Amino acid sequence: QVQLVESGGGLVQAGGSLRLSCTASGILFRLYALGWYRQAPGKQRELIATIALGGETNYSEAVKGRFTISRDNAKSTIYLQMNSLKPDDTAVYYCNTGFLATEYWGQGTQVTVSS
Numbered sequence: 055q056v057q058l059v060e061s062g063g064g065l066v067q068a069g070g071s072l073r074l075s076c077t078a079s080g081i082l083f084r085l086y087a088l089g090w091y092r093q094a095p096g097k098q099r100e101l102i103a104t105i106a107l108g109g110e111t112n113y114s115e116a117v118k119g120r121f122t123i124s125r126d127n128a129k130s131t132i133y134l135q136m137n138s139l140k141p142d143d144t145a146v147y148y149c150n151t152g153f154l155a156t157e158y159w160g161q162g163t164q165v166t167v168s169s
Contacts, residue, residue, distance in 0.1 A: 056079070056081050057160075058078050058158055059076065059077050059078075060147065060148065062074040063147060063163030063165045064165070064166070065167075066166070066167055066168070068141055070139050072136045072165060074133065074163060075131055075133055076090075076131060076149030077129070077130055078132075081158075083127055084127040086107070087104060087106045088105055088149060088150065089149070090147060091147070092148070093162075100116075101114060102114045103121055105125050105132060117136075117143075120136065121134060121135065121136050122134070134147070139165075139167045140167060143165060143167050145164075146162040146163065146164050147163050148160055
């Protein structure tokens with residue numbers, strides 16, 4: 055059974071930082087690309103960062119230059135380092151992976167940025 059478990063969310067002031075973690079089980083982690091999504095209240099879920107098997111990364115324009123995605127294959131974990139946080143970053147953050155038509159999602163972790 056595949057499980058993705060996010061952690062590290064919380065309440066932070068604008069300009070602050072948080073680091074999210076997502077630990078996977080039930081998959082051969084090093085063979086999967088993974089991504090971080092977020093969903094703000096009343097908005098669609100959006101993809102913000104991805105990391106490929108070889109470590110190549112991509113970011114949405116909304117977070118480029120402020121967020122960094124990384125992976126530790128030995129720990130079956132990806133991270134999202136979030137710096138210079140803004141109130142607009144307030145959302146539930148989800149990690150995601152998949153293969154062919156199958157997708158896996160974590161339960162999400164809430165990030166709230168106060169102004």
